[in-house]
Amino acid sequence: QKEVEQDPGPLSVPEGAIVSLNCTYSNSAFQYFMWYRQYSRKGPELLMYTYSSGNKEDGRFTAQVDKSSKYISLFIRDSQPSDSATYLCAMSGGTGFQKLVFGTGTRLLVSP
């Protein structure tokens, strides 16, 4: 079983839709949770960074962490075609403290 599970998609939505992206994890020691956006053939770009449980909002993006369920989410409001990319969750903590463990990424397609 992978430490971090993420549905690869693709997830196709119309412009303006609310998008929900999710990851589950098995390591209860994870404390730091991140979402990265990766455009084709480019490096991952950090979108959101949260510590422990709770919500964090930044513009159209909201990150949620539920440590009791080992479940994290990224919501994108008013999605735009420019949001079309692969979204990777990443987390760290515990014995693997210095490395980020990534999900495989969800490919999002926002159509005009």
Place this chain on the structure above:
Amino acid sequence: DSGVTQTPKHLITATGQRVTLRCSPRSGDLSVYWYQQSLDQGLQFLIQYYNGEERAKGNILERFSAQQFPDLHSELNLSSLELGDSALYFCASSPAAVGMNTEAFFGQGTRLTVV
């Protein structure tokens, strides 16, 4: 622009050869991470250096090695290359080795093709 610079952007080489990938971290960052990304495996952590010392090791093959120099740039050496080593190799940097600030910033990657 993340501030992390990787060279070269593309590399095509033959099986059995050796290549060196280079990474310059963001100004002030002491930690450098190397990741491999292939289609079926996602981002796989290879190795981390902090201020010149190896700090964490992931699924790095014995044919691969890395180092971080006094000016903090890092090199990833891949030898006895096999077709399966074809992938995107990313370098990331962050300010800290351990602690609260663990987010990493990625370079644009080196696309390695082994033929």
